[in-house]
Amino acid sequence: MQTFTPGQDGYREEIAGFQTGIESTPKLVVAATSADDVAEAVRHAAAHDLPVAVQATGHGLRAPAEGVLISTKRLTGVEIDPAVGVARVEAGATWGAVIAAAAEHGLAPLSGSAPGVGVVGYTLGGGFSLLGRRYGLAADHVVSADAVTTDGTLERTTDLDAGVITALEFGLVPVTGLYGGGLYFDTPKLTEVLHAWRDWTADAPDTLTTSLALIPYPDLPMVPEPLRGKHIAHVRVAYLGADGPDLVAPLRALGPLVDTLDRLPFTESGSIAAEPPHPHAYLGDNRVVAQLPDATLDAIVEHVGPGASVPTVLIVDLLGGAYARATAPDFTPDSLYTIRALSVVDEAGPDAVRAAHDKLFVPLTATGRLRSFVYGQPVT
Ligand SMILES: Cc1cc2nc3c(=O)[nH]c(=O)nc-3n(C[C@H](O)[C@H](O)[C@H](O)COP(=O)(O)OP(=O)(O)OC[C@H]3O[C@@H](n4cnc5c(N)ncnc54)[C@H](O)[C@@H]3O)c2cc1C
Incomplete structure (x- = not known):
């Protein structure tokens, strides 16, 4: 087992994770390579009356680690x-x-x-x-x-x-492939796509899992040319049925700018949402709702669409299906959609991001809030 204390070579590298907006300052970092290392770290923390924090990839950090941080990234079996x-x-x-x-x-x-x-x-x-x-x-x-x-x-x-x-x-489940990918629509179609996706999901089969993201793509070379600098509506599809092209035909008819929908092996399922893999500082929150009336779609476009004060990735996921039968402390069975907001924290600062997200979330009648999608801040 390797350990690191503040100032020691490797201390910062061991703590670095996907979320860069939270600065942990643990008194001791234990780079565990076995369950026994973890047990020893917990006993050490108890003996010294220190809090224990755990970090694997750092995607879900919500508070700085201060006492003993158990780093599990070497436990990859x-x-x-x-x-x-x-x-x-x-x-x-x-x-x-x-x-x-x-x-x-x-x-x-x-x-x-x-x-x-x-x-x-x-x-x-x-x-x-x-x-x-x-x-x-x-x-x-x-x-x-x-x-x-x-x-x-x-x-x-x-x-x-x-x-x-x-x-x-x-x-595990017996799945080897699916019909999946994304439809990316240009900014002028954003409101139309939002309504069309909502209506399309009304009678979706349980074999379809889908979400819709509104993404303000930065004007940077790493973003592919047709999307660069545009506010895009991105429909994400993961479908287990055989009639994928028929199912998505109503959305395809709206004329996407980019269409990546196809049969794909499950090993390529990361390409469906195609989220950026680079570490960064971000804040995120969400609400779960039982329905998406037009007023909510209007509020989404107004508060986090093109022209919003703080650039925000907005993701609406369709729940229902097997989720309605799940053991779920975070949402009620009648919940049908999540509404998630995520913003990079840059010059605007965290308070401006929270205020922008709250404009959308506070007026909503929520049926839940998912702790998984609260990023970079405590679940209060
Ligand atoms: C880009 C991105 C995509 C995501 N996509 C999805 C998604 O599709 N579906 C979904 O449900 N969630 C998704 N999430 C949310 C994700 O599941 C949470 O952020 C989760 O906490 C990340 O776990 P981690 O181990 O990667 O992160 P870490 O930050 O390393 O861990 C997060 C927290 O989990 C706890 N923890 C980790 N390991 C242990 C352990 N061994 N014992 C006890 N506690 C532990 C700790 O409290 C820790 O602070 C996504 C997040 C991001 C940033």
């Missing part, structure tokens, strides 16, 4: 038992590794939009996957967790809040 369709992963595994290992056996995990996200942190928040309307929350597929409790004991449990998780076992 992934094993698949194809006979029972179960994956066993260590605490630092990311979805990309599980997707690749499961695919060798014709199986897939309930992974989300970005393959770089950590399995354990994701599952602790419920886990909203690309197959979620068909198979429900990732957390509902957990078989067992190995966890170090506050007294430093390692135990096998089904309670995901039992302590620091060192390994997770969960069920």
Whole structure:
């Protein structure tokens, strides 16, 4: 086991994660390479009356770590038992590794939009996957967790809040490919697409998981030319049925600027949302709602559309389907859509970002708020 203290070579590098907007200053960083290391770190923290924080990829950081930070990024083991369709992963595994290992056996995990996200942190928040309307929350597929409790004991449990998780076992699903990708629409079509997507989702089959993102693409060379500098409506599709082209025909008819929809192996599922993999500073919040009346769509365009005071990526996900039957502390069964806002924190500063998001969220009649999609700030 390696440890780092403030000022020591490697301390900052060990703490660096995907979210760069939170500056942790732990007294001790434990770079764990085994469950025993995790247990020792927890016992050390207890003996010195220090709080324990855990970090895998740093996608979900909400507060600075101050006491003992257990870094799990070296715990990357992934094993698949194809006979029972179960994956066993260590605490630092990311979805990309599980997707690749499961695919060798014709199986897939309930992974989300970005393959770089950590399995354990994701599952602790419920886990909203690309197959979620068909198979429900990732957390509902957990078989067992190995966890170090506050007294430093390692135990096998089904309670995901039992302590620091060192390994997770969960069920996989028999999926090898899907019909998926995105339709990207130019700025003048944004309002029309928002309404059309909402109407299209009204009778969607459970085999379809979809979201709509409004994205203010920066005018930078790393953004592909047709999208660069434009406020784009991006329809994301992950469909398990055979009639994909028929299903999406009403949206295609609206004339996308870019169309990436096709059959694809599940190993390429990260291309559906095509989220940027580069670390940055961001703040995000969300609400869950039972319906999307025109007034809500108008408010979305007004507060986070083109011309908004703070550039914001707005994502609306369709819930329902298997989510309506999920064990969900964060939303009621009648919840049908999430509304998520995410902004890069730059010159505008965090207060301006929060104020801009609140203009959209405060007037909404919400049926939930998903802790998974609260970024860079505490869930209050
Ligand atoms: C680009 C992006 C895409 C995303 N896409 C999705 C998506 O499609 N679906 C979805 O549901 N969520 C999604 N999320 C949210 C994501 O699931 C959460 O941010 C999650 O907390 C990230 O976990 P992590 O391990 O990668 O991050 P980390 O920041 O390393 O961990 C987040 C938190 O999880 C806890 N934690 C991590 N490991 C352990 C452990 N071993 N034991 C105990 N606690 C632990 C800690 O409290 C830690 O602060 C996305 C986030 C981003 C930034």
